[in-house]
Amino acid sequence: MNKKYYVTATDSFLSGWGKSKDKINKIVVECYSYEVARKVYDKLKDRADMKYVNICNTKPYYSKDRYYVSNTTPSKWIA
Secondary structure: OOOOEEEEEEEOOOOEOHHHEOOEEEEEEEEOOHHHHHHHHHHHHOOOOEEEEEEEOOOOOOOOOOEEEEEEOHHHOOO
16 A cells, blocks of 8 residues: 655635635645655745645645635646
8 A cells, every 4th residue: 555645735825815715725735655745845845826835644634714725636736
């Protein structure tokens, strides 16, 4: 069984309006290898609108009262 990794980031551009009105918009990318997680991390880290980029090995939890969470796939972030 392969270990999963999660790349998380705060999307400062989308936070506070639209679906995340009055909330912090968090991105969570589920990856099936550390190598893929590192590629996603590097892409998100290079973007000015992404803050607090991290790689973790447990699925993160964010309170729905404070955060709007977008669960995405690695293919959205790496080509």
